[in-house]
């Protein structure tokens with residue numbers, strides 16, 4: 001039986017553990033923090049499983065691999081909602097909607113009544129919308145907890161300590177899977193942080209049932225419903241490793257955009273302000289790298305929940321079938 005140590009239990013580490021436990025491996029997951037919790041980037045995610053929408057700003061491989069996420073999460077956790085995603089723009093920004101439409105596929109074009117019918121609380125202010133009906137969303141925190149509990153039930157051991165990456169100290173007979181996110185920057189110099197700022201608000205007067213993206217040339221916003229009047233508002237994309245401080249500008253812009261969607265959001269209670277830096281390679285495409293018995297899974301950028309299932313499958317194929325992953329930057333074994 002293989003002996004495997006997974007370092008980091010954000011979304012990457014947990015999805016890899018889930019795929020490998022199916023192969024009857026002996027797995028220990030080590031995390032320096034008590035996760036799921038606010039120390040991991042995964043805690044702050046919106047939880048959108050939106051492969052076709054992401055096609056607007058990324059490469060085809062992300063759209064293709066991202067499609068694995070919806071059946072994978074639906075099979076493994078309870079809270080996946082497959083209600084689609086709705087994209088709108090104020091009339092002065094309709095050019096943005098056209099641009100989004102040109103760069104994506106697998107949507108229906110809605111006129112004003114169609115938008116209102118889908119989400120009555122948007123009112124009549126949006127003349128057009130794009131509806132990606134096959135997309136889904138989940139609650140990241142609930143999903144990570146559920147995955148972790150399931151792994152514990154299946155015999156995975158979780159250890160709360162900081163792992164030292166020192167080639168001389170670890171057992172060469174083990175396979176070590178490095179899922180430390182941005183903390184792997186000490187070994188992988190090309191990793192960088194892309195700061196994301198978000199809010200959790202409570203506004204029971206509004207009832208949205210799917211993620212809504214408001215396009216804007218400078219400050220695009222999305223709102224993800226978490227149920228019971230709770231919404232996640234996100235998210236900025238700033239070149240920075242800062243994972244602590246939201247700027248006054250970002251806070252104002254996120255709230256202004258929510259107010260533009262529906263002024264009732266002006267009455268919302270702010271429950272949380274969150275900030276983290278997304279682990280990203282220069283091309284914003286994730287990568288699986290292997291050196292001897294260490295495999296690294298990193299660079300999930302803004303696609304952690306969207307891509308971790310596909311990356312986990314590739315890690316399993318690499319270990320058990322010696323198959324070279326579709327996403328790889330450097331390979332030596």
Ligand SMILES: Cc1cc2nc3c(=O)[nH]c(=O)nc-3n(C[C@H](O)[C@H](O)[C@H](O)COP(=O)(O)OP(=O)(O)OC[C@H]3O[C@@H](n4cnc5c(N)ncnc54)[C@H](O)[C@@H]3O)c2cc1C
Pocket residue numbers: 007008009010011012013030031032033035039040041042043044045046047048049161162163164179180181182183184195196197198234235236275276277278279297298299300301302303304305306307
């Ligand atoms: C505001 C925001 C919104 C987002 N929205 C979405 C979204 O809607 N959909 C989507 O798919 N993605 C989204 N993302 C992106 C997603 O959150 C990230 O891609 C993902 O969390 C990266 O996961 P990870 O497991 O690689 O890293 P992390 O979640 O950071 O996990 C790394 C873990 O490693 C542990 N660790 C580090 N060093 C050590 C060590 N030496 N020893 C032991 N443990 C260690 C850390 O404690 C941590 O728990 C969003 C991100 C942000 C910031």
